[in-house]
Amino acid sequence: MPVTTVSAAVHITPVVVKTFFEHGRTKAKKFKAGDQEEEATDDIFFHQYRMAGRMSADVFFLAFIDLGTKNTIESLQGFTNTHVPSPYWAAVSPVSIPLSSCNKAADTLISWFGPDELKHVVGGERWWQVRGLDGVDAEWITQKEYLSPEPITPDLRTRNLSTTDADILRMNHLERVILYVHGGGYFWGSINTHRYQIIRYARKSKGRAFAVNYRKAPQYPWPCPLQDVLAACEHLFISRCSVYQLSIPADMYLINPPASALHNPIDPSKIVFAGDSAGAALCLTTLTILRDMGLSLPAGAVLISPWVDLTHSFPSVMANSETDIIPEYGFLAKPSTLWPVDLLPPAGGRVTRTTSNPPPAPGHVDTLKPTASHIEAEKNETESPEIKNQGEMLAQGQTEEKTGGHSRKQASSSSQTVVEDESWEPKPPKVLMNDHASIPLELHSQIQIYATTEQLCHPLVSPVLQGSLGNLPPLYIIAGEGEVLRDEIVYTAHRAAHPDQYPARKGVLREGRRQKENAEKFTTPTKVHLQVFDGMCHVPTVFSFTESAKYAYRSIAEFIKHATDSDSEQLQQNPFPELHRRPSALSVSPDVEAQDRTERSTIVSRLQDKVVKPAPTPETPEDIALYKANEEVVMQAVEDHLNATSTQVANESSSSKSSVGIKNIRMVRERVDIHGRVRSMEPRDQISALQIEPSAVGLIKEEPTLRWLRGQEKWDRMFKKQAKKAMKRRRKLETKAERMIKNAKEQGLAFTVDQRPPVSQRPSNISTVSKASAPSPVTGEGDIQAERRWGPLDLAGETPPPSAIAGRRDTPEAIALIKKSIYHTAPVTHTMVPHIKAIDAIRAAFDPHDHPTKAPKQSVSEQQTYTHIIPFHGLRIWDTLVGYFARKTSNKAARGGKHAVAAIKGTGESLGIISPDT
Structure with a gap:
């Protein structure tokens, strides 16, 4: 059964019923025993399952995600990317980030990578710029009560604006903007699944949010989502000019705007990035x-x-698997034409003993970028090498790698294998073994959906491996104590705040030119506020009904307000609103400020003594009262820490204190209990995640690999028949794609690969093509779009990842992309748009996912699904067929009429009856 509202209800309802009755029995036993002590598990959402150690809310979400793993990726994507109407109290205005912004974002990425990395790591410059839609779906979101009464600019009142367009103008006075990037493992979720959370952020921060519906893997793998988020930045940061000034160049997006350009350009200092899970990593x-x-x-x-x-190189990935909502074996899926790439296990298995020693052979799976020495070694090798164990490989690397000259230490066999200061490191998909005497394992199937296994250690895929996380704007980072990602989040937060104490792995610096430069260049610590929430799993804010999540929403809102209201100098000195002393912006009226102070002192004493729920007043809501109490606790904890340091540091800190609070604090580290009250985090030397050697970060390790393999083998057995059916369907779809391309060429399709110079050698205005210079279509009803650079037929010489539909011909979504590119919205590399053949139109009419005259629906990983009811597909078949032939007949008649007029006019001219100017 595919993922639908009904199937989700059927799957989750038994879990809800079981939880309800089990919680009732637990409460009854406690009542009979006369136990009056208040506990978190008294709340049904925190009901604890004895066997798994999960709270009931975790189990509800886990049941849904488990349903997703038993279905195809397309099914889960379609369900979570279905358009959901916005609530009546929110103003939600859909917009489209245009291709021009996407192109500028692409130019930024191309410059960042450089030609060598583009070729060997990314797989080319073009494939990830190919998209089905004419931009990126996005939404402006705020509370309706925050809208101005009417559009501020009188000039626009004469326009026939829709309600959503007018609302964009009515938001322009809201200076605070949240650029929100949703999560979902890089392959599911959308602005629809996260809209209610985003509305809440906008309401509490008294601003507006801009949510981006980026393309998702596996159809659009890395760096496609990254380009779309950069395009959203481009869309917001465009220019400081007003949209109504006409003095900017005519080719600028603001001059000829669609609805998406109705907002005023926004000062970056008024924008805060926000995201969860994969979206947070993209931020x-x-x-x-x-x-x-x-x-x-x-x-x-x-x-x-x-x-x-x-x-997955941190311990919590294994240790917290029983307390998180992430499935036990990771994100697996029922086989389909799309995923997995290898529907059946490769010969020898998905994970095997390695077949090569370092240096690896050119193009071998365990190297992204073979060096000249690797290539030369392969040429000189005449027979298969003797495979060495891991310890021997590491020792061999010392003698064969002449460029580093590093000394090395060989760690003893343990569960936390360390490779210290190695000149050779096991790149994915080679696996780091616990025992150095073992021959390393090697992955022969893609283990993550977002990127190929070889790309997982790239710093733009796994940002924990960045050469430096310094010199960034202030970060507010949240984690759940029970989530599998806890350790990597804690480690990343400390890497940003202490770049000198948590250096990047040497292999990353050695292989990445830019990363080595960054490690030397960006040494200024980033200000970080880290909070780890007790009893919470992945993305604590999802559980908005809990007290701790309510506190998180309020705390996030105060961070956003503080960051956007402070000037750059103030923000650099003190980015933490809890340490900022100013007239409270949280009080509803000045009259209750004295009462608030009394309440805060009472709540602080309660928080420091025993779990007592703060008692809010009518003027002070619950989350505000709790935030103020925590604010006092944080301030006191920081002051105590400063007073406990040396006299010199204490004197310096006292001189840095002013009327605006405590300055020059690098990091605030807290834990938050289930009631939302904060306490200081333990010292760094007592946090296991911070004891991991840099050399062990970002290496695929044995336990996560074997766990994934157990799950994938289980899925292989469970869905063997479906996998074989998908293989047959792939072959049929390849034949269909070849026929479509052949028919299009017979109809006159012609295209040339653009021979523009590299971005570094182009003029600054080359990123967008003038419409006047774009070729016009010769026939057909489509259009050659001046801003669309590439199509799926323009990828000669590129090596897109195997899951990317831009380079595939064996999935329905890939064929839909090709058809749209040929007949409807062609790139500038095409010289004409052909007519579709009658036989292809008839076939399309009988396909519920196609249309003979309109562009087919694009991938559910990109285009939102709109639910509608069509009783019988047969009704649409005849309607579309009649429409197609009627349109074809009318086009012929129009062309025939033109020919007749021309013939008559030519005859009249030849007889002298009419003049050529008539």
Whole structure:
């Protein structure tokens, strides 16, 4: 059964019923025993399952995600990317980030990578720029009560604006902007699944949010989502000019705007990035690109459970698997034409003993970028080498790698294998073994959906491996104590705040030119507020009904307000609103400020003594009262820490204190209990995640690999028949694609690969093609779009990842992309748009996912699904067929009429009856 509202209800309802009755029995036993002590498990959402150690809310979400793993990826994507109407109290205005912004984002990425990395790591410059839609779906979101009464600019009142367009103008007075990037493992979720959370952030921060519906893997793998988030930045940061000034160049997007350009350009200092899980990691990665390229940075970023290490190299990935909502075996899926790439296990298995020693052979699976020495070694090798164990490989690397000259230490066999200061490191998909006497394992199937196994250690895929996380705007980072990503989040937060104490792995610096430069260049610590929430799993804010989540929403809102209201100098000195002393912005009226102070002192004493729920007043809501109490606790904890340091430091800290609070604090580290009250985090030397050697970060390790293999083998057995059916369907679809391309060429399709120089050698205005210079279509009803650079037929010489539909011909979505590119929205490399053949139109009419005259629906990983009811597909078949032939007949008649007029006019001219100017 595919993932639908009905199937989700059927799957989750038994879990809900079981939880309800089990919780009732537990409460009854406690009541009979006369136990009056208040516990977190008294709340049904925190009901604890004895066997798994999960709270009931975890189990509800886990049941849904488990349903997704038993279905195809397309099914889960379609369900979570279905358009959901917005609530009546919110103003939600859909917009489209145009291709021009996408192109500028692409130019930024191309410059960041450089030609060598583009070729050997990314697989080319073109494939990831191919998309089905004419831009990126996005939404402006705020509370309706925050809208101005009417559009501020009188000139626009004469326009026939829709309600959503008018609402964009009515938001322009709201200076605070949250650029929100949703999560979902890089392959599911959308602005629809996260809209209610985003509305809440906008309401509490008294601003507006801009949510981006980026393309998702596996159809659009890395770096496609990254380009779309950068395009959203481009869309917001465009220019400081007003949209109504006409003095900017005519080719600028603001001059000829669609609805998406109705907003005023926004000062980056008024923008805060925010995201959860994969979206949070995309925010962090985008920040590092903006920093590296010298572009404007936002005022700050909120990172909620960021997934920053796709190699799963930290201990909590295994230790917390029983307390998180992430499935036991990771994100597996029922086989389909799309995924997995290898529907059946490769010969020898998905994980095997390695077949090569370092240096690996050119193009071998365990190297992204073979060096000249590797290539030369392969040429000189005449017979298969003797495979060495891991310890021998490491020792061999010392003698064969002449460039580093590093000394090495060989760690003893343990569960935390360390490779210290190695000149050779086991790149994915080679696996780091616990026992050095073992021959390493090697992955022969893609283990993550977002990127190929070889790409997982790239710093733009796993930002924990960035050469430096310094020189970034202030970060507010949240994690759940029970989530599998906890360790990597804690480690990343400390890497940003202490770049000198948590260096990057040497292999990353050695292989990445830019990463080595960044480690030397960006040494200024990033200000970080880290909070780890007790009893919470992945993305604590999802559980908005809990007290701790309510506190998180309020705390995030106060961070956003503080970051956007402070000037750059103030923000650099003190980015933490808890340490800022100013007239409270949280009080509803000045009259209750004295009462608030009394309440705060009472609540602080309660929080420091025993769990007692703060008692809010009618003027002070619950989350505000709790935030103020925590604010006092944080201030006191920081002051106590400063007083406990040496006299010199204490004197310096006292001189740094002013009327605006405590300055020059690098990092605030807290834990938050289930009631939302904060306490200081333990010292760094007592946190296991911070004891991991840099050399062990970002390496695929044995336990996660074998766990994934157990799950994948289970799925292989469970869905063997479906996998074989998908293989047959792939072959049929390949034949269909070849026929479509052949028919299009017979109809006159012609295209040439653009021979533009590299971006570094282009003029600054080459990123967008003038419409006047774009070729016009010769026939057909489509259009050659001046801003669409590439199509799926323009990828000669490129090596896109095997899951990317831009380079595939064996999935329905890939064929839909090809058809749209040929007949409807062609790139500038095409010289004409042909007519579709009648036989192809008839076939399309009988396909519920196609249309003979309109562009087919694009991938559900990109295009939102709109639910509608069609009783019988047969009704649409005849309607579309009649429409197609009627349109074809009318086009012929129109062309025939033109020919007749021309013939008559020519005859009249030849007889002298009419003049040529008539």
